[in-house]
Amino acid sequence: MRKVLLTFVVVIIATVSCKKHNFDNEAISAIEISQSAAEEFKISTEFVSLSVMQEITARLTNEDSSGIIEDSLQIQEILSPLIHNGRQLHEELIRKVSESEEWLSMSEDERDAVLNFSDNQCAELSFIYSLSNPDIEEEASSANISVDAIRHCVAVALGINGIKDYITGTAELMTVKGTIKILKTFAKRYIGIIGIAWMIWDFTDCISHF
Numbered sequence: 001m002r003k004v005l006l007t008f009v010v011v012i013i014a015t016v017s018c019k020k021h022n023f024d025n026e027a028i029s030a031i032e033i034s035q036s037a038a039e040e041f042k043i044s045t046e047f048v049s050l051s052v053m054q055e056i057t058a059r060l061t062n063e064d065s066s067g068i069i070e071d072s073l074q075i076q077e078i079l080s081p082l083i084h085n086g087r088q089l090h091e092e093l094i095r096k097v098s099e100s101e102e103w104l105s106m107s108e109d110e111r112d113a114v115l116n117f118s119d120n121q122c123a124e125l126s127f128i129y130s131l132s133n134p135d136i137e138e139e140a141s142s143a144n145i146s147v148d149a150i151r152h153c154v155a156v157a158l159g160i161n162g163i164k165d166y167i168t169g170t171a172e173l174m175t176v177k178g179t180i181k182i183l184k185t186f187a188k189r190y191i192g193i194i195g196i197a198w199m200i201w202d203f204t205d206c207i208s209h210f
Contacts, residue, residue, distance in 0.1 A: 040175050041096050045089040047133035048126055050140065050207075052081055057204035060197050068197050075197045079123045082130075082200075086122025089129055093179050100176045106184075113187035114180075121186055124196050128158075131203070145210045153206035157199050 059078045060068045069075065076083075094115065097103050103111070117125070130136075131154055137147050 043089070043092065043174060045085070045092050045129075047135070048082055048085050048130040049133070050136045053127075053130070053200060054204050054207075056081065057201050060201050068194070068201050070194070072193055075193050076119065079119075079193065079196065079200075082123040082126040082196075083119045085130070086117070086124070086126035089125055090117050090122055090183075093183060096174075097176045097179050097183075100180075102176055102180050106180070110184060110187070114183045117186070120191060120193050120196060121189065123193070124189070124191060124199070125186060127196065127200055140207065145207055149207065149210040153203050153210075156206045157203035 056078055060075065062069050106114070137150055140147070140150050
């Protein structure tokens with residue numbers, strides 16, 4: 001369960017373009033908040049498996065295998081498993097925090113933004129959350145892919161160097177404050193569907209070279 005929190009370490013990445021994702025100072029703040037012992041809870045939403053991500057990437061890959069397809073509507077349909085999973089995760093997180101003092105202290109505009117995640121935001125949330133799935137390492141191991149390779153490919157996809165250092169010391173359970181911080185940060189992100197597709201493609205393409 002500990003690695004589940006990788007989700008919410010790397011979720012708070014800002015300044016995103018189609019293929020470049022820079023680690024933002026908000027990440028450090030969110031990590032510190034998530035380590036608080038107050039109001040901890042577990043997440044029950046299932047992960048999207050590595051094999052499903054690989055299937056998604058195969059469908060995203062263009063004919064010459066040099067990158068992804070360019071049809072946004074087609075990409076939206078291909079990413080539907082992540083969108084659906086992200087919706088479930090988003091709804092669970094909202095349920096966990098919506099009765100808290102922190103939630104009630106938010107402005108109406110902040111609550112509206114957090115409540116109304118787009119399909120793109122949900123797909124990205126699901127993808128990054130699923131990268132924290134402990135079973136990914138088991139799946140990779142069965143395909144003779146090392147844990148270090150997985151971590152390297154996560155860094156490649158998200159543009160984070162030394163990602164292991166950011167994960168170290170992360171609390172096992174989520175907290176209300178940490179979750180609200182993450183949701184608010186995501187609510188301000190406007191990455192396009194092609195940018196999300198590139199993140200997924202970069203990760204699984206990287207794995208395929210090990």
